Amino acid sequence: MERSVTSDSETRRRMIEAASRLFQACGYRGTSWRQLVRESGTPWGSIQHHFPGGKEELGIAAVEHGAGLLGQFLESCLVHASSPAEALRTWFAATTELLESQDFKYGCAVAAVALDIDESTSTLQSTCSKAFESWEGILARGLQNSGIPQPRAQALATTCVAGFEGSLLLSRARRSVDPMRQTAEALCELVEQAVGRSRSAR
Amino acid sequence: MERSVTSDSETRRRMIEAASRLFQACGYRGTSWRQLVRESGTPWGSIQHHFPGGKEELGIAAVEHGAGLLGQFLESCLVHASSPAEALRTWFAATTELLESQDFKYGCAVAAVALDIDESTSTLQSTCSKAFESWEGILARGLQNSGIPQPRAQALATTCVAGFEGSLLLSRARRSVDPMRQTAEALCELVEQAVGRSRSAR
Amino acid sequence: MERSVTSDSETRRRMIEAASRLFQACGYRGTSWRQLVRESGTPWGSIQHHFPGGKEELGIAAVEHGAGLLGQFLESCLVHASSPAEALRTWFAATTELLESQDFKYGCAVAAVALDIDESTSTLQSTCSKAFESWEGILARGLQNSGIPQPRAQALATTCVAGFEGSLLLSRARRSVDPMRQTAEALCELVEQAVGRSRSAR
Amino acid sequence: MERSVTSDSETRRRMIEAASRLFQACGYRGTSWRQLVRESGTPWGSIQHHFPGGKEELGIAAVEHGAGLLGQFLESCLVHASSPAEALRTWFAATTELLESQDFKYGCAVAAVALDIDESTSTLQSTCSKAFESWEGILARGLQNSGIPQPRAQALATTCVAGFEGSLLLSRARRSVDPMRQTAEALCELVEQAVGRSRSAR
């Protein structure tokens, strides 16, 4: 009973992962429970049990799951990189590789959900917002660690996330990694200059 | 007489405009014919007549319509601005104003459609791709007119469109214009440096 | 004006022929005006002109057309054959050849229409009935010419038409000409015995 | 408990029976889900549950159901009759009685479906084919039991089924039981002669 608070049963986990993947490919509305139980191999009857709040609850869980995964990856990029720009490069390069290897079928689950909801699902919307903010926070901290002052770091982080989502969108539409590559270069330039300036100002 | 060239009857035009608006708010799947005929006041029976190709044909027309509108606006921004950066500022500022005045209900129709389609609608996907490319082309020409060499101009233009789409997404999710404003500033900085460099290199 | 009584314009004729073919393949309800104008290459606008009575009028014309064609063929079979049984054989053989060469796609338009109508189209139903009766009449006359007395000839003719329609149905479903061949043999036997009996009775 | 073997819930059974009746009267395309749920009193939502394969799956079930019913009746006719011809007479007589008492509204569901399908529903087509074959098989066995050798019995059985379907079609179109009665007589004659011959050959 008590442990069902976190509700991380195997079935629930599989559903969330499948939902995350399906949202990336088909969007929120484009993903049906039917698809989900078929792809994840989970039982129909568990839907109500694990997600009494309906599809929105699944959406929230999947977005949070996806946000966490990318957040961890971002942190590891920053830790292993010698500069924020290098971390940025690693991030974008990993994404373009995935894009190509999966034939541009999968994009960003959070973006897909964020653009596919109406006013009736405000909780889901704010979950998406929080996901974006968490990524910005991680990036901002990384930039601050390189000496960039807070407001500037925050703005740069937001720009990076925006550039990431936007260029991912463009690359998927064009079925080419060029937009992501070009955007990555531009953002790195921006970040390196900011780092350089803050260093000289010190 | 003359208007029958592109076969745009009044009804068809109204449908396309309504679709463009609804796609901005609800996405592609989230927009139903029911909504469309109600909002546009057009007759059910005209659907098949004007769009025998079904919803995808409507999507294509609406995306092209939206792409044309923004393209014209971009051109006018570049014409009236003293520098590409200023044009960028005008563009983003106009968008944030719209966002706020419409309570963040409407986003970018092209992005909404691009993220909401599956593999069965490849024509629609390529239409979205062309829309993005047309905007990049306009921006790239503006940057070249300021002395930035072609490949660099193209890459910057792509970054700007990516930044626009991404920050619009973030702003809508957060219900705040901050992401767009911060991204606009960063992009302007990037563009101004590029212009400065190309000028000094001359 | 005057000649429009028979209304045999080129367009009307093409529509009727196409309808006859489509009814054979898809039935009455399964045939749409759209298909008809596409396959026949006739103009949309001519529908109302040539068939103001709607689809039922087209159905009547097509059934009568088909009935006339088969009637003529039956008569020619009887004329060229040395006995009714031989005529029967020719008739069934010609049909099985068509079936095979057209991959069992086309059946009998009259049967297809007769089974596909509801109570609202009683005129069409009686047209189908008349078509069947005309074939029976032709066969009955042929049998009488071989000396079979009227009531018996009529009953045999009905049996032949029933056997034809039924075995055609079976052959199409099974995608094999066996049912038609076997039925043809049985009917020929029946007819030959009747002829023999009437001859010995004379 | 036991009934869940073939997964025939009460609802599913009611749907199949209603479909069988409606197909007899209106054909396959002429029968809509709307009609079916209204007449059978079953809920809309159960459609997808019981027939996830759509209308074709319903058609298959209804055809098999109808084929089984007639098959059982045929067997009982053969068991209770002193000769195959007598069984044939019982069969046709029962059908003409039904026809008249129901004002010629209902025909043969299998024939109606077989004539109303296009190439996209090949499974349904083969189901109809199997239904016809099952009836032929039953009749053929009955004829063999009367001493008629196999190939001949098979051919005669096919002729009987063809005559049955064809004359039913004619009777419905003419709104008269005469075609069925006349065909029945002719088929009985045929069968009796075959029986006589095989008996004398013995």
Added chain:
DNA sequence: ACATACGGGACCTCCCGTTGCT
């Protein structure tokens, strides 16, 4: 924790008939 079944609604597509304008 799972499974079968219900229940209503909405979706997109397509159809057929009619109306004014060439």
Added chain:
DNA sequence: AGCAACGGGAGGTCCCGTATGT
């Protein structure tokens, strides 16, 4: 004679949430 456009309706499919038994 021909045609684009209108107009309403119904077709089949699918979805999401819930209820009832294991």
